[in-house]
Amino acid sequence: xxxxxxxxxxxxxxxxxxxxxxxxxxxxxxxxxxxxxxxxxxxxxxxxxxxxxxxxxxxxxxxxxxxxxxxxxxxxxxxxxxxxxxxxxxxxxxxxxxxxxxxxxxxxxxxxxxxxxxxxxxxxxxxxxxxxxxxxxxxxxxxxxxxxxxxxxxxxxxxxxxxxxxxxxxxxxxxxxxxxxxxxxxxxxxxxxxxxxxxxxxxxxxxxxxxxxxxxxxxxxxxxxxxxxxxxxxxxxxxxxxxxxxxxxxxxxxxxxxxxxxxxxxxxxxxxxxxxxxxxxxxxxxxxxxxxxxxxxxxxxxxxxxxxxxxxxxxxxxxxxxxxxxxxxxxxxxxxxxxxxxxxxxxxxxxxxxxxxxxxxxxxxxxxxxxxxxxxxxxxxxxxxxxxxxxxxxxxxxxxxxxxxxxxxxxxxxxxxxxxxxxxxxxxxxxxxxxxxxxxxxxxxxxxxxxxxxxxxxxxxxxxxxxxxxxxxxxxxxxxxxxxxxxxxxxxxxxxxxxxxxxxxxxxxxxxxxxxxxxxxxxxxxxxxxxxxxxxxxxxxxxxxxxxxxxxxxxxxxxxxxx
Amino acid sequence: xxxxxxxxxxxxxxxxxxxxxxxxxxxxxxxxxxxxxxxxxxxxxxxxxxxxxxxxxxxxxxxxxxxxxxxxxxxxxxxxxxxxxxxxxxxxxxxxxxxxxxxxxxxxxxxxxxxxxxxxxxxxxxxxxxxxxxxxxxxxxxxxxxxxxxxxxxxxxxxxxxxxxxxxxxxxxxxxxxxxxxxxxxxxxxxxxxxxxxxxxxxxxxxxxxxxxxxxxxxxxxxxxxxxxxxxxxxxxxxxxxxxxxxxxxxxxxxxxxxxxxxxxxxxxxxxxxxxxxxxxxxxxxxxxxxxxxxxxxxxxxxxxxxxxxxxxx
Numbered sequence: 001x002x003x004x005x006x007x008x009x010x011x012x013x014x015x016x017x018x019x020x021x022x023x024x025x026x027x028x029x030x031x032x033x034x035x036x037x038x039x040x041x042x043x044x045x046x047x048x049x050x051x052x053x054x055x056x057x058x059x060x061x062x063x064x065x066x067x068x069x070x071x072x073x074x075x076x077x078x079x080x081x082x083x084x085x086x087x088x089x090x091x092x093x094x095x096x097x098x099x100x101x102x103x104x105x106x107x108x109x110x111x112x113x114x115x116x117x118x119x120x121x122x123x124x125x126x127x128x129x130x131x132x133x134x135x136x137x138x139x140x141x142x143x144x145x146x147x148x149x150x151x152x153x154x155x156x157x158x159x160x161x162x163x164x165x166x167x168x169x170x171x172x173x174x175x176x177x178x179x180x181x182x183x184x185x186x187x188x189x190x191x192x193x194x195x196x197x198x199x200x201x202x203x204x205x206x207x208x209x210x211x212x213x214x215x216x217x218x219x220x221x222x223x224x225x226x227x228x229x230x231x232x233x234x235x236x237x238x239x240x241x242x243x244x245x246x247x248x249x250x251x252x253x254x255x256x257x258x259x260x261x262x263x264x265x266x267x268x269x270x271x272x273x274x275x276x277x278x279x280x281x282x283x284x285x286x287x288x289x290x291x292x293x294x295x296x297x298x299x300x301x302x303x304x305x306x307x308x309x310x311x312x313x314x315x316x317x318x319x320x321x322x323x324x325x326x327x328x329x330x331x332x333x334x335x336x337x338x339x340x341x342x343x344x345x346x347x348x349x350x351x352x353x354x355x356x357x358x359x360x361x362x363x364x365x366x367x368x369x370x371x372x373x374x375x376x377x378x379x380x381x382x383x384x385x386x387x388x389x390x391x392x393x394x395x396x397x398x399x400x401x402x403x404x405x406x407x408x409x410x411x412x413x414x415x416x417x418x419x420x421x422x423x424x425x426x427x428x429x430x431x432x433x434x435x436x437x438x439x440x441x442x443x444x445x446x447x448x449x450x451x452x453x454x455x456x457x458x459x460x461x462x463x464x465x466x467x468x469x470x471x472x473x474x475x476x477x478x479x480x481x482x483x484x485x486x487x488x489x490x491x492x493x494x495x496x497x498x499x500x501x502x503x504x505x506x507x508x509x510x511x512x513x514x515x516x517x518x519x520x521x522x523x524x525x526x527x528x529x530x531x532x533x534x535x536x537x538x539x540x541x542x543x544x545x546x547x548x549x550x551x552x553x554x555x556x557x558x559x560x561x562x563x
Numbered sequence: 564x565x566x567x568x569x570x571x572x573x574x575x576x577x578x579x580x581x582x583x584x585x586x587x588x589x590x591x592x593x594x595x596x597x598x599x600x601x602x603x604x605x606x607x608x609x610x611x612x613x614x615x616x617x618x619x620x621x622x623x624x625x626x627x628x629x630x631x632x633x634x635x636x637x638x639x640x641x642x643x644x645x646x647x648x649x650x651x652x653x654x655x656x657x658x659x660x661x662x663x664x665x666x667x668x669x670x671x672x673x674x675x676x677x678x679x680x681x682x683x684x685x686x687x688x689x690x691x692x693x694x695x696x697x698x699x700x701x702x703x704x705x706x707x708x709x710x711x712x713x714x715x716x717x718x719x720x721x722x723x724x725x726x727x728x729x730x731x732x733x734x735x736x737x738x739x740x741x742x743x744x745x746x747x748x749x750x751x752x753x754x755x756x757x758x759x760x761x762x763x764x765x766x767x768x769x770x771x772x773x774x775x776x777x778x779x780x781x782x783x784x785x786x787x788x789x790x791x792x793x794x795x796x797x798x799x800x801x802x803x804x805x806x807x808x809x810x811x812x813x814x815x816x817x818x819x820x821x822x823x824x825x826x827x828x829x830x831x832x833x834x835x836x837x838x839x840x841x842x843x844x845x846x847x848x849x850x851x852x853x854x855x856x857x858x859x860x861x862x863x864x865x866x867x868x869x870x871x872x873x874x875x876x877x
Contacts, residue, residue, distance in 0.1 A: 315607070457849070458848070
C-alpha cells in the first residue's frame with residue numbers, strides 16, 4: 001500500500017526547501033541503504049515493498065533523483081500510473097538530465113493514453129541519445145500511435161457538423177454571360193446536357209460550378225436514400241454491364257461508351273468504385289458518372305471503392321484536382337457524397353458486386369451488409385473495410401492482406417459465402433490485371449478493372465463484362481488505352497519523373513503564377529526575373545508544372561500546344 | 564541541343580523527388596533543400612519508396628568502397644546534377660581524397676550559384692589554408708571539383724578530369740545515376756573502355772533502367788520520348804546480363820547487377836519498415852513494376868585484390 005506521502009503532486013516542494021547539503025553524511029548513508037533494500041525487493045518482484053522502502057529512503061533524503069525514478073518504475077509495475085507520473089516529474093525536477101526518468105514519465109503517460117505528451121518525452125531522449133536504438137524504437141512506436149489517433153479522429157463522423165450540401169447557396173451563384181459550357185434544360189440533367197458535358201470535358205473545358213454544385217447536391221440526396229446493399233433486377237433478355245476501376249482516366253471512360261454504347265434504360269451500367277485518383281481527369285469522370293446516375297436512377301449504379309475516401313483523395317490526387325478546378329468546399333462536398341455511396345450491389349439475387357472483396361469472418365450474410373451504417377470514412381477493420389479493401393488469393397483459407405488493410409480470401413471462403421447466401425458468383429475490382437479482368441476461384445470470383453495502361457505506365461488492358469437477365473455467364477471485353485491530353489499522372493524515376501502538365505491558355509491567362517510552378521520549358525531556361533507576376537501573353541507559355549496532386553490551379557490542358 | 568535540355572530536366576525532377584522524400588523523412592539530407600527547390604506537388608508513395616531504395620543502395624556501395632580503401636581513393640560522379648553526397652560524406656568523416664562532379668554546363672553553373680549562396684556548402688569545400696577557384700560553371704577546391712563536360716565527348720571528360728588533378732594511380736570509384744542511358748551506346752562504350760584502360764584500380768556503379776524489353780519498358784520509352792528524353796543507351800538496359808556485359812566487353816575485370824526489387828528486400832529491414840509506415844501505399848503493383856525496371860550494376864578492376872570485387876549492395 002502506498003505511503004500517504006505519495007499524494008504529492010508533481011509540482012510540490014521537494015523536501016523542505018533545503019538542499020542535499022543540509023543533510024549529514026549519516027542520513028545520506030541511511031537513505032542509500034534503504035534504497036538498496038528497495039532495489040532488492042524490486043528485483044524479486046515485490047513492488048509494493050519496494051515502494052515502501054523507496055519512500056523511506058526519500059524521507060531520509062528527498063534530494064536524490066534516482067529514488068523518485070526508481071519509485072516511479074515500481075509504480076508503473078503496479079499500474080499506479082498517476083503516482084508513476086508524479087514521481088518521474090519529481091526526479092526530473094531534481095535532475096533534468098536523468099534520462100531514465102523521461103522514459104518513466106513517457107511510459108506512464110502512454111499507459112494513461114496520453115500519447116502526445118509521451119511523445120515529447122521520447123523525443124527528448126532521442127535528442128540526447130540519437131544512437132540509442134531502444135529510445136528510437138519507443139519514440140517511433142509512440143509516434144505511430146499518435147498518428148493513428150489523429151487519423152481516427154479525422155475519420156470519425158462529427159455529430160453536429162453542418163454539411164456542405166446544406167450550406168451551399170446555389171441561388172447566389174450566377175452564370176456569367178460569356179459562359180459557353182453546357183446548361184441545364186428544364187432545370188436539370190437531360191441526355192443532351194450529359195452529351196454536351198462529355199464533349200465539353202473532352203475538349204478540356206469547364207462546367208460552371210453552379211451546375212456542378214447542383215449536380216452534387218442532388219446526387220448526395222439521392223444516395224442518402226439508398227441502402228448499403230442495393231438490389232438490381234435485370235429482366236430476361238436485357239443486357240447489363242459491369243465496369244471496374246476508372247481512376248480518373250476520362251478518355252478511356254469515353255472509349256468504354258464508344259465500345260459499349262452510352263448508358264440508357266436499355267443499356268444499364270454498374271461502375272464498381274475507384275472513379276477517382278491517380279488519373280488526372282477524376283473530376284470529369286465522377287461528374288459524368290453522377291449525371292448518368294441522375295438521368296437513369298434505376299439503370300445506372302455506382303459503388304464505393306477504397307479511393308472514395310479522404311486519405312486516398314489527399315494522397316492520390318483527387319482532392320488536389322478538385323481544389324484546383326473548383327474549390328476546397330467542393331472537395332468537402334465530394335467527401336460527403338462518397339460517404340453515402342452504396343457499398344455493394346446484388347444482381348438478380350445471384351451476383352454480388354463489391355469493390356474489394358470478402359470478409360475476415362465466416363457466416364456473413366447479405367443482411368449483414370444491408371445493415372452497415374456506411375455514412376463515414378471507411379474504418380480500419382470490419383465488414384465495410386473488407387468490402388472496399390480485400391483481395392482474393394489462389395490458396396484456400398485467409399491471409400493477412402498484402403495491402404495491410406482488409407483480408408486475403410481463398411476459393412473455399414468464396415464458396416462458403418456464396419453457398420450461405422445462395423449466390424452464384426461475386427464480381428469485384430480493385431486490382432490491375434493485364435487483360436483487364438481475371439476469373440478466379442473456379443469462376444466464382446471475377447475481377448474486372450477498367451483503367452487501361454494504368455497510370456500511363458502499366459501497359460495493361462482495361463475490361464468490362466456483360467451479362468443478360470437470363471444468362472448470368474459473364475462475357476468479357478478487353479480494350480486498350482486511348483490517347484489523352486498530355487498530362488502524365490505518374491512519376492518515373494529519372495526517370496522517376498515528376499508530374500507534368502501543359503497549361504491551358506484560358507485557365508492560365510491573368511492568373512498569378514507561383515514561382516514553384518515554373519520549371520524550365522524545353523529549350524529555354526527561365527530564371528527568377530523572367531517569372532511573370534501575371535501572364536498577359538500566351539507567348540509566355542508554355543510552362544511545365546507539376547500536376548495531378550497539384551494543389552494549385554494548374555490542371556487545364558491543351559495537349560498539342562507546345563511552343 | 565533540344566535533347567540535352569530534356570535530359571537536364573530529369574535532374575531537376577529527380578532532385579525534387581528526392582527533396583520531397585527527404586521532407587517526408589524517408590532519409591535525412593540537410594543539403595538537398597539548398598540545392599533544389601521544393602515542388603508543390605504531392606508525389607505518390609511508390610515514388611518516394613523507389614527513390615529511397617535508389618539512394619540507400621548507391622550510398623551503401625559508395626560507403627563500402629570508401630571504407631575498403633580507407634578513404635585513400637577518388638570518387639567521380641558522372642552526371643552528378645544536384646547530388647549532395649560530397650557534403651554528406653564530409654559529415655560522416657568518410658570523404659575521399661578527391662570528389663569530382665561532372666555535368667552539363669547549365670547544371671554545374673546552377674550548382675555553383677547555389678553553393679556560393681549557401682555558406683554551409685561553401686565552407687565545406689573551402690578549407691582554411693587553401694584557396695578555391697570558382698568560375699561561373701566550375702569549382703576547384705582541395706578535395707572537391709565541380710566541372711562541366713559533355714559526357715559523350717571523351718576528350719572533354721579526359722580534359723576536365725585532368726584539370727581536377729585526378730590521380731590515375733589511386734583507386735577510383737565512378738558513379739552514374741540515370742546517366743548512361745541518355746548517352747549514345749558507342750560513346751558510352753568509349754567512355755567505359757577509357758576508364759578501364761586508364762585506371763588500374765577502379766569501380767563503376769551504375770543505376771538505371773533494366774528489363775526494358777517488355778510492355779512497361781515500351782511505354783516508358785514512349786512517355787519519355789514525348790518529353791524529349793531519348794533513352795539513347797537503352798539497348799544495354801535489356802537485362803541484368805546486358806548491364807553486366809557492357810563492362811566486361813571493354814576490359815573491366817568483373818561485373819554484377821541486381822534489380823531494385825531484389826535490392827529493396829535486402830536493405831536493412833528495420834528502416835524499410837519505418838519508411839513504409841511514413842505514407843500508406845494503396846497497392847504494391849506499381850512499386851513492384853517500377854522496382855523491377857531499375858537496377859544497380861557495378862563493375863570492378865581489382866588487380867591487387869583489395870577486395871573491390873567482393874563489394875556488393877547486400
